[in-house]
Amino acid sequence: MTYDQIFLFTLLGLVFALLVWGRIRYDLVAFAALIVAVAGGVVPADHAFMGFGHEAVVIIALVLIVSRAMVNAGAVELVARFVLSAGRSLSTHIGIMSVVGAALSAVINNVAALVMLMTLDMEAAEKARRPVAQSLMPLSFATILGGMITMIGTPPNIVVAQFRDRALGAPFSMFDYSPVGLVCALVGIAFVTTIGWRLIPDTGKRATAGGGGETGLFVVEAGVKEGSKVIGRSPSDLYPLADEHDVSILGLVRRGKRLPGFAASEEIRKSDHLVLEGDPKSIEAFIGAAGLSPAGADEHGGLTGKSLTLVEAIVPDNARMVGRTALDLRLLYRRGVTLLGVSRQGRRFRERVRNLPIQPGDVVLLLGPESRVADAAEWLGVLPLAEKSHTVIQRSKALFTIAVFAIAVALAVAGLLPLAVALAGAVAVYALFSVVGPREVYEAVEWPVIVLLGSLIPLGLALEESGGTRLIAEAIVAQTGALPAWAILAILMVVTMTLSDFLNNVATALIAAPVGLSVARALDVSPDPFLMGVAVAASCAFLTPIGHKNNTIIMGPGGYRFGDYWRMGLPLELLILAVGVPAILFFWPL
Known part of the structure; x- marks a missing residue:
């Protein structure tokens, strides 16, 4: 040799x-x-x-x-x-x-x-x-x-x-x-x-799919957008779907006020908000299945805008948001982030999430673009939990994403473009339409x-x-x-x-x-x-x-x-x- x-x-x-x-x-x-x-x-x-x-x-x-x-x-x-x-x-x-x-x-x-x-x-x-x-x-x-x-x-x-x-x-x-x-x-x-x-x-x-872990269950509001499949139905009609996703429907908010009780038989209208309880992944999946919109999603450009993420964070004693509400902090206006939900040792509360004074030990659920959520968490003085970040699925783009991929594969198979070039074109389209964010392109x-x-x-x-x-x-x-x-x-x-x-x-x-x-x-x-x-x-x-x-x-x-x-x-x-x-x-x- x-x-x-x-x-x-x-x-x-x-x-x-x-x-x-x-x-x-x-x-x-x-x-x-x-x-x-x-x-x-x-x-x-x-x-x-x-x-x-x-x-x-x-x-x-x-x-x-x-x-x-x-x-x-x-x-x-x-x-x-x-x-x-x-x-x-x-x-x-x-x-x-x-x-x-x-x-x-x-x-x-x-x-x-x-x-x-x-x-x-x-x-x-x-x-x-x-x-x-x-x-x-x-x-x-x-x-x-x-x-x-x-x-x-x-x-x-x-x-x-x-x-x-x-x-x-x-x-x-x-x-x-x-x-x-x-x-x-x-x-x-x-x-x-x-x-x-x-x-x-x-x-x-045994399986533990809930994902709530030690942080417990969050109380979250989800908006009823135009064209939603839940319009004209009642919360009780949605109980089977909620059970399937391990989510509880606690009530209904209309014109800024929580309706009495669970409002189980009330007819759901456009611009209402359903009050949900569950772990973040289950709530996000239910929102998608029911055709709802996370509170504040429209202000972020909707689910057809930038790629959004959900982050869980613990509120320490010295946090800026202790004793204050999301409205007091003007969180969305100042930081471009929405306080989507709050977990408080399994307790339920009647206040709207945006009007709820935050207490030490609460776990908050923040919604927004990943970079803004990180900046907002630092400004608020809260501590994001490792491995407790969840991407918000942009379900309205599913067919578009599949179509772009199919076209790229067809161009490669037909010999019109090399596979690498065709896939690069698909990635460019995904980035242009925010199916993947700039950071996700590298993280993937x-x-x-x-x-x-x-x-x-x-x-x-x-x-x-x-x-x-x-x-x-x-x-x-x-x-x-x-x-x-x-x-x-x-x-x-x-x-x-x-x-x-x-x-x-x-x-x-x-x-x-x-x-x-x-x-x-x-x-x-x-x-x-x-x-x-x-x-x-x-x-x-x-x-x-x-x-x-x-x-x-x-x-x-x-x-x-x-x-x-x-x-x-x-x-x-x-x-x-x-x-x-x-x-x-x-x-x-x-």
């Missing part, structure tokens, strides 16, 4: 060891490895940062922003709310949620799809009084499977597509992954729906993944140019020379799956794709089945909570232990291998 090969094999071996160890962040490991490679002379200095301008990196970043826009506009919720029901059997619930999760993951980032659907799944588990662990893991696996269906569904598909472009002169297109991905996803969903969930051990953890991007990918691309290229990937391929072919090509493909997929269970799937795809190409060339067969096999296998991280971010996200809420994942994950990986290899060879012959 040459100096470059020995250096790169040693360096990448150390990188893999550190990634499996997991004590140092994977982006720092990859970036440090890149610097070492440059210092060692195996990566030219002028190529050190070429990976950060790679099209795969740009596409992954843009897909993450598009996913945030879909969530902000309620496009995901628009689909999901029609399938949530606590009355279904567990298998039926898992099947429906898995299909929806897989479908969403095919067009948006699978992490975003899981985060949105996970809340709904936990609500269903809480209402059905069953352990949430029974359905969370199947949902996570289904969103991972759904990502295999299109090029933008999961980062490994993007990495493999762009590698094919560099190696063979043309990338995989948006729907080249669909035939094999659909077969794997449908078979996988059938498994988790009928058998898989029965293999999950009882973690003993998982920068550690970008650093990882940008750092490993030059290393992977150096390994390939030094002949390192050819050596690995020759070793695989030499050890499996008596086997047919389909068996070698299966072995390559097993190795890739195993790596993906312990490493980041982007890193796995970056290393495995050149090896797959070299194996195909050594066997003198088409490289496409091997590249497709790498893409499928790199996404199949079902054995551990560290192989895929979705598995990590559900670990806490589901109460899972590290060793719980393989119980359903191992048979699922074997099943994907059993159906994936024939499907790949059928649609992508050798």
